[in-house]
Structures are given as structure tokens and as C-alpha cells.
Amino acid sequence: MSLDTKVKSRILICLFDATADKTLKKATTGTDIRLPIVGTKYKLFGIKREDFFSVAIQYVLDNAPIFCTWHGSTPEIGIVKPEYFEIVTNNAVHIKKGRLYKLLLPWLGEGLLTSTGNKWHLHRRLITPAFHFKILESFMDVFVEKTQTLLTGLDGMSTGEPFNIYPYITECALDVICETAMGVPINAMKNKENPYVKSVYIISELILGRFIKPIPEFIYKHTSQGRLFQRTLESLHQFSDKVIAERKEALRKSCKCVLERKSEDDIFGRKKRLSFLDMLLEASEDGKIISDRELREEVNTFMFAGHDTTTANICWNLFLLGNYPEIQELVFEEVHSILNDKLTPTSISELSEMKYLECVIKETLRLYPSMPVIMRQLEQEITLGEYKIPATANITLHIYALHRSPEIYPNPNKFDPERFFPENTQNRHPYAYVPFSAGARNCIGQKFALYEEKTILSSLINRYKIVAIETPEKIRMAADLVLRPINGTVLKLERRVFGN
Numbered sequence: 319m320s321l322d323t324k325v326k327s328r329i330l331i332c333l334f335d336a337t338a339d340k341t342l343k344k345a346t347t348g349t350d351i352r353l354p355i356v357g358t359k360y361k362l363f364g365i366k367r368e369d370f371f372s373v374a375i376q377y378v379l380d381n382a383p384i385f386c387t388w389h390g391s392t393p394e395i396g397i398v399k400p401e402y403f404e405i406v407t408n409n410a411v412h413i414k415k416g417r418l419y420k421l422l423l424p425w426l427g428e429g430l431l432t433s434t435g436n437k438w439h440l441h442r443r444l445i446t447p448a449f450h451f452k453i454l455e456s457f458m459d460v461f462v463e464k465t466q467t468l469l470t471g472l473d474g475m476s477t478g479e480p481f482n483i484y485p486y487i488t489e490c491a492l493d494v495i496c497e498t499a500m501g502v503p504i505n506a507m508k509n510k511e512n513p514y515v516k517s518v519y520i521i522s523e524l525i526l527g528r529f530i531k532p533i534p535e536f537i538y539k540h541t542s543q544g545r546l547f548q549r550t551l552e553s554l555h556q557f558s559d560k561v562i563a564e565r566k567e568a569l570r571k572s573c574k575c576v577l578e579r580k581s582e583d584d585i586f587g588r589k590k591r592l593s594f595l596d597m598l599l600e601a602s603e604d605g606k607i608i609s610d611r612e613l614r615e616e617v618n619t620f621m622f623a624g625h626d627t628t629t630a631n632i633c634w635n636l637f638l639l640g641n642y643p644e645i646q647e648l649v650f651e652e653v654h655s656i657l658n659d660k661l662t663p664t665s666i667s668e669l670s671e672m673k674y675l676e677c678v679i680k681e682t683l684r685l686y687p688s689m690p691v692i693m694r695q696l697e698q699e700i701t702l703g704e705y706k707i708p709a710t711a712n713i714t715l716h717i718y719a720l721h722r723s724p725e726i727y728p729n730p731n732k733f734d735p736e737r738f739f740p741e742n743t744q745n746r747h748p749y750a751y752v753p754f755s756a757g758a759r760n761c762i763g764q765k766f767a768l769y770e771e772k773t774i775l776s777s778l779i780n781r782y783k784i785v786a787i788e789t790p791e792k793i794r795m796a797a798d799l800v801l802r803p804i805n806g807t808v809l810k811l812e813r814r815v816f817g818n
């Protein structure tokens with residue numbers, strides 16, 4: 319049978335036709351029975367939260383590289399193969415996000431992460447310059463200042479006793495993103511009771527709760543959780559609206575200052591650094607191009623996409639380095655030779671010299687990608703291998719499982735930063751490593767994340783010896799909004815003897 323005939327015979331266009339449906343299931347998921355309303359998702363019912371990720375990932379690995387599950391009557395095609403990732407992500411048509419993102423809509427609205435079509439195209443074009451190298455360079459002093467505050471807090475914990483570092487890194491990442499995205503210092507590290515920070519925690523936790531236990535909206539809004547969600551949402555929106563109004567006013571005044579030939583260095587009472595919001599305000603042309611509501615959506619999107627992902631990755635790095643002391647020593651030697659007796663790096667050129675640390679970060683993102691799964695809603699029929707996938711399907715891109723494919727990464731569970739030495743990456747498929755996704759909808763903040771993470775990690779390694787308590791074999795993970803360790807990142811820190 320020619321491939322073409324095979325494609326036609328397994329035609330997934332007819333997914334709603336019972337015969338073709340059976341063919342698909344046989345070909346892809348064996349004997350899963352599909353029930354009305356729940357589809358095949360009943361297989362996940364009753365699994366405890368702490369076991370959910372490992373059960374789901376085993377299912378994905380067993381059925382790779384392509385399989386079909388059903389969310390109600392909607393087919394969800396799971397893929398775990400670089401060639402399939404390329405077909406889906408390297409296609410300007412398939413930019414619409416899948417069903418998973420719906421729960422984020424009340425908070426993020428149609429910001430860059432969740433929007434589609436013309437709106438996404440316009441906003442991506444307007445926001446891209448805000449991630450220019452020069453702008454990121456101007457954020458370096460924020461990264462350094464927040465890292466120094468973090469170290470001050472951690473010095474008190476470097477007693478050799480185990481503690482969970484996750485909340486410390488979360489607060490630091492929140493401080494970084496608030497100041498760079500909104501231009502507002504919220505001092506999460508110093509003021510643990512900050513209402514905005516608390517609201518971000520609460521809303522993330524509530525959204526997560528709904529990911530795990532889907533409750534229809536008309537019921538949820540009458541529950542105590544639903545009411546808390548609504549109150550928290552209002553307070554987050556009020557905060558963002560207030561910041562936007564204040565920055566607008568400041569921008570208006572600063573224009574006057576420039577007209578009056580006051581120093582540009584003094585804009586907003588500090589050095590020339592502009593936040594993402596300031597840049598968007600300039601691009602918005604007084605609401606003609608971007609409305610206030612859209613500004614809020616983008617600010618909230620940065621807050622969400624820019625702190626949880628980096629926190630998780632920094633903590634996974636610390637966890638792995640704490641498990642592999644010889645790799646940690648190599649990082650320390652590199653960092654120490656670049657910084658000499660300095661506490662933290664202070665320039666992007668120093669960060670760029672940290673080549674081995676970069677391989678460590680990349681390998682950590684391979685093993686523990688902050689977003690282990692992403693989803694697209696197809697806009698047109700596509701062909702993946704021998705299957706035709708109908709335009710009605712959702713595609714689930716299993717980044718975590720892809721990164722652990724033994725045929726791409728021999729001994730895939732081993733932490734080995736050398737996999738990312740230039741000579742070892744040459745023959746790898748370009749879509750075999752996609753922690754930031756790929757194609758037009760890749761992560762706009764990836765360079766920002768790398769600079770922030772290198773600043774924080776190099777400073778921590780420079781100051782402390784890290785010992786992890788849990789091991790990669792035993793650690794339990796949850797793919798909440800991001801992939802995180804269920805019991806936090808429990809470490810021991812010992813101050814290094816030299817300098818500082």
C-alpha cells in the first residue's frame with residue numbers, strides 16, 4: 319500500500335465517523351474506550367495530585383510518538399517527535415492556543431500568550447522591540463540589585479540546615495518582573511505581606527486547582543473558591559490599572575521634562591531604564607493602537623509568564639547542581655575565574671562568558687522544562703506521518719517527553735551538560751530541544767530569562783556550596799502551571815570560604 323493510500327485509509331478527517339475513529343484508536347492508543355462527555359479522560363480520574371504527572375508521562379512515553387485521546391468529543395493528538403513539532407510550530411497558520419489556556423483568560427485576557435490572529439500579530443510586532451539587547455542590558459542593574467537582596471536573605475539560611483529555597487527564588491523573580499515589566503518596586507523579598515504578591519499567589523493556586531479538578535463555570539462562580547477568585551482578580555486588575563494610570567501620567571510629565579531640556583537620565587526619577595509598560599505606552603499612541611485594557615492584559619501576561627517559569631528553572635538548576643557536586647565545582651571555577659572577588663556579575667558580557675553555566679541551564683531545561691506541555695488548536699487539517707489530523711483537533715506538544723527520548727538523548731535521564739557543547743549539538747534535529755517552544759509563537763522572554771537566571775545562579779554558586787536533599791530518582795513533580803517539585807526545593811547551603 320502506498321503511503322498516500324495509507325494516509326487516506328487511516329483518515330482522521332473522519333474522526334467523528336465511528337469506523338475511522340476505531341481505526342485511529344487501534345493505530346494509536348490501543349484499546350482505550352471513549353465515553354460520552356468525558357471522552358478518554360476518565361483514565362485520569364482518581365489519580366492523586368502527587369502521582370498525576372508521573373502517570374500521565376508514562377502514558378505519553380508508552381504511546382509516543384503520536385496518540386489520540388479525547389476531551390469530550392474533541393480529539394487531542396499528543397505528539398513526541400521533532401519532525402511533528404516542526405510541522406505544527408513552524409507553520410504560520412497554527413498559532414491558535416488549545417483548550418488548556420482558557421482558564422488563564424480571566425486574568426490574562428487576550429495578552430500575547432493567549433491571543434491569536436491579527437491581534438497577536440500586531441502585539442507581537444509592537445512588543446518585540448521591548449526585548450532588544452539594549453533594553454535587556456538596561457535591566458541588568460535590576461537583576462543585580464534583586465540578587466544582592468536575595469543573597470542577604472539567604473545568608474541567614476546558610477547554616478548547613480536543610481530548607482526550602484523555592485519561596486525565596488519566587489519572591490526574587492517577582493521583584494525582578496514587577497520592576498522590569500511595570501517599573502514598580504513591590505519588594506516581595508522584604509515585604510512578605512505585599513497584597514499584590516499575595517494575590518498573584520492566590521490566583522495561580524486557584525487556576526491550578528481548576529486545571530486539576532475541572533468545574534463548570536456556572537457552578538464554580540457560586541463556590542467559595544469561585545468568589546475568592548473573583549475578589550482576587552478584581553484586586554489584581556485594580557493594581558495593574560493604577561500602575562498604568564500612574565505610568566501614563568509620569569510619561570506625560572517626562573515628555574514635558576524633555577521639552578524643557580531636563581536630563582533624560584532623570585526620567586521617572588531614576589536612570590534611563592524604561593519598563594516594558596513604558597515602552598508599550600509609547601507604542602500605544604494614547605490608546606489608538608493599544609487600549610488601556612490591552613495594556614493591562616500584556617502587563618498581566620508578563621507577570622504570569624515571566625516569574626513562575628524562571629523560578630522553576632532556577633530551582634531545578636540548584637536541585638541538579640546540589641546532586642552533582644563535580645558539575646557544581648566546574649560551574650564555580652568558571653564563575654570565580656570571571657568574577658574574581660566580585661559578589662555578582664554586573665554586565666551582560668560577563669554573563670556571555672559563562673559558557674559552561676549556559677550548558678548547565680540548557681540541560682536543566684531539557685530534563686525539567688518549565689512548560690512540559692503546550693497546546694495548539696488546529697486551524698487547518700495537517701498530516702503527521704501517516705495520519706491526517708482534522709482541523710477540529712487540539713495538538714498537545716509533549717516537550718518533557720520529547721526531551722527524554724532515548725533515541726535523541728542517549729541515557730536520557732542522566733544530567734550531562736556536555737550534551738550542549740557545540741560539537742555535540744551539530745547533528746541534533748533543530749526541533750529536538752524546544753523548552754521555549756519554536757516558530758512564530760516561541761517565547762519572547764527567553765533571552766531575558768537567560769540573563770536573569772545566569773545572574774542569580776552564578777551569584778549563588780559563587781557564594782555557597784549547595785547540597786540537595788532529594789534525588790532525581792525519587793523527586794516527585796507536579797505539572798501545575800509550570801513543572802515544579804511537589805515538596806519544594808530542599809537544600810543545604812554552606813558559605814564558601816573565599817572572599818565576598
Ligand code: HEM
Nearest residue numbers: 430431623624627628631688689692754755761762763767
Ligand atoms: C525559563 C524561563 C522560560 C521558559 C522555559 C519559557 C517557556 C515558554 C514557552 C514554552 C512558551 C510557548 C507557550 C505556548 O506555546 O503556549 C512561552 C511563551 C511566552 N513567554 Fe516564555 N518562558 C520563560 C520565560 C519567560 C519570561 C522571563 C517572559 C517575560 C519576561 C516570558 C514571556 C513569554 C510570553 C509573553 C510568551 C507568549 C509569546 C507569544 O505567544 O507570542 N517567558 N514561554
